[in-house]
Amino acid sequence: MNYRQLGSTGLRVSELGFGAGIVAGLFMRGTAEDQLRAAQRAIELGVNHFDTAPLYGEGASEENLGRVLNAISSNVVVATKVEYYSEHFADFQGRTRKSIEASLRRLGRDYVDVLYLHNHIRFQEIEPNDGYESVTPNQVLRPGGIADALDRVRDDGLARHIGFTGTGDPAAVLEVLESGRFEVVQAYYSLLNPSGRIELPPSSPLHNFQQVISRGVAQDMGVVAIRVMSGGVLGGTAARQGPAGTTSSEAIHGLDRQQELSQVPALSFLSSDGGLDLSDAAIRFALSNSEISSALLGFSTVEQIEAAAGALTKGPLRESDLDRLAPLWASGFR
Numbered sequence: 001m002n003y004r005q006l007g008s009t010g011l012r013v014s015e016l017g018f019g020a021g022i023v024a025g026l027f028m029r030g031t032a033e034d035q036l037r038a039a040q041r042a043i044e045l046g047v048n049h050f051d052t053a054p055l056y057g058e059g060a061s062e063e064n065l066g067r068v069l070n071a072i073s074s075n076v077v078v079a080t081k082v083e084y085y086s087e088h089f090a091d092f093q094g095r096t097r098k099s100i101e102a103s104l105r106r107l108g109r110d111y112v113d114v115l116y117l118h119n120h121i122r123f124q125e126i127e128p129n130d131g132y133e134s135v136t137p138n139q140v141l142r143p144g145g146i147a148d149a150l151d152r153v154r155d156d157g158l159a160r161h162i163g164f165t166g167t168g169d170p171a172a173v174l175e176v177l178e179s180g181r182f183e184v185v186q187a188y189y190s191l192l193n194p195s196g197r198i199e200l201p202p203s204s205p206l207h208n209f210q211q212v213i214s215r216g217v218a219q220d221m222g223v224v225a226i227r228v229m230s231g232g233v234l235g236g237t238a239a240r241q242g243p244a245g246t247t248s249s250e251a252i253h254g255l256d257r258q259q260e261l262s263q264v265p266a267l268s269f270l271s272s273d274g275g276l277d278l279s280d281a282a283i284r285f286a287l288s289n290s291e292i293s294s295a296l297l298g299f300s301t302v303e304q305i306e307a308a309a310g311a312l313t314k315g316p317l318r319e320s321d322l323d324r325l326a327p328l329w330a331s332g333f334r
């Protein structure tokens with residue numbers, strides 16, 4: 001396993017990170033034994049970066065991850081998040097404090113290494129009682145807003161670093177990114193949509209993440225890639241396996257699971273001409289981008305962790321394969 005600097009945080013994170021989130025679902029619905037085996041095997045293979053959130057199983061992921069990491073007693077980087085619902089909009093500071101305190105209790109830790117804002121960032125305010133879906137740049141950046149509340153928690157030592165999720169309206173995301181208030185961004189990056197780094201032609205119908213990755217790096221931020229397997233779509237089978245059993249976390253703004261599934265056959269040249277396994281190719285593609293510090297993957301099984309670690313040893317994709325991908329991204333796989 002190789003390790004990379006997480007921006008200017010001083011943290012060194014493994015290229016492969018372990019996402020204890022909704023898609024793979026292992027830390028929400030798996031057995032305690034499978035969770036322990038998975039974390040143990042990941043750590044044996046050199047993974048030192050784990051990511052969770054209160055939202056994942058309403059605290060179950062944090063609790064289960066905390067239990068296994070404390071049982072293994074390993075020195076790893078742990079990140080969690082905070083979600084804001086409309087009822088919290090009048091008191092970001094109170095909400096943030098309560099949320100991180102509850103997360104730390106569930107995780108059994110005194111602090112997390114990174115605390116992320118989980119909500120999408122959009123210009124339009126959500127209606128009251130409309131869930132946690134999005135917050136506006138103004139809600140994040142105004143005095144007394146979310147960034148101030150996260151700073152406070154960091155100043156109080158409950159989180160070492162703060163970050164946000166780079167999804168929503170691209171221009172709203174960039175406004176938050178370019179404010180310089182955050183140290184880390186979680187950004188979508190996959191074979192099906194590399195626009196977090198690569199400039200798409202204006203005619204491309206793909207959701208345009210407007211190079212949020214490169215722009216974050218230009219500001220010395222750490223970049224953590226998410227959706228590297230496009231939520232399992234690039235795992236080589238349309239059917240969910242293991243404890244997954246749900247497709248509920250496909251709600252990244254501008255992306256659609258059915259549409260992504262329909263794009264996969266266009267990648268078949270990677271296996272037929274190049275002899276590559278698609279899931280291997282997805283991981284190698286993400287980590288050949290040196291702007292990414294760590295790629296978080298959801299794992300349903302120990303075998304998937306081993307396969308991902310094996311993929312890393314095979315190096316970047318060939319230039320000839322990348323050359324064939326560019327027109328697919330430009331045309332939106334049509």
Ligand SMILES: NC(=O)c1ccc[n+]([C@@H]2O[C@H](COP(=O)([O-])OP(=O)(O)OC[C@H]3O[C@@H](n4cnc5c(N)ncnc54)[C@H](OP(=O)(O)O)[C@@H]3O)[C@@H](O)[C@H]2O)c1
Nearest residue numbers: 019020021024227229230231232235240241244279297298
């Ligand atoms: N900040 C945010 O808002 C946000 C959003 C999304 C994700 N995340 C983070 O990123 C993590 C990853 O989630 P994701 O949504 O991005 O999912 P993902 O990693 O793109 O997809 C995970 C799925 O890929 C398949 N897979 C993983 N390794 C494989 C392998 N070696 N071979 C074949 N298939 C493999 C599994 O599918 P099956 O289960 O079907 O086998 C697994 O459930 C989350 O746990 C979370 O920590 C954060």
